[in-house]
Amino acid sequence: MKAELRRLLLGTGSLMLILFLAVGCASIPPQGQSVQGAWRLVSWETVFKDGTVTHPYGKTPTGFIIYEPSGWMSVQVVRDPMPPVPASGHSLIGATLEEKSAAYSAYYAYWGRYSIDASKSKVSHVLTASLLPHEVGRTYERTFSIEGDRLLLTTPPYRSGGKEAFNRLTWQRLPSELRP
Incomplete structure (x- = not known):
């Protein structure tokens, strides 16, 4: 009886280990397919339903997005x-309202938690803080794909100027020697 019980437990344990490994491995993206790490912005495109493409942050914006293994993320664009340095010098404290507005309009940033749904190729950003106060607490879902050293993030469709559009952001993984 003890030998049969031991055989059954070992057999069940092996089956459970195989199932655990199979389920666990199914949710792990292939090597190099993780969004974790630091990425440099290559382009930010707004694509309209009629095929028109605009670049809301210019043709060659500067930006970084960082996904930490701890589940935190940060993005800056x-x-x-870039707007000119205020005539008052290096600080916005003495800048005119126009200079402050230009600086504010040229910059976008937020940070918070993120989660991945690999089965749907979705990443969700839960905003803890943002340059735009109305975004705090929002969750932004993005479709993602990784091709080589490129990460493509796509927003769901939205309305812009009465037209349907979506944003497509292309990021390039930073080499390890450039990471903090």
């Missing part, structure tokens, strides 16, 4: 061309 600066328009190209």
Whole structure:
């Protein structure tokens, strides 16, 4: 009886281990397919339903998105061309309202938690803080794909100027020697 019980437990344990490994491995993206890491912005395109493409932050914006293994993320984007330095010097404290507005309009940033649904190729950003106060607490879902060293993030469709559009952001993985 003990030998049969031991055989059954070992057989069940092996089956459970195989199932655990199979289920666990199914949710792990292939090597190099993880969004984790630091990425440099290559392009930000707004694509309209009629095929028109615009570049809301210019043709060559500067930006970074970082996905930490701990589940935190951060994104920062600066328009190209960057606004001029305020006439008052290096600080916005003495800048005119127009200079402050130009600086504010040329920059976008938020940070918070993220989660991945690999089965749907979706990443969700849950905003803890944002340059735009009305975004705090929102969850932004993006479709993602990774091709080589490129990460493509696509927003769901939305209305812009009465037209349907979506944003497509292309990021390039930073080499490890450039990571903090």
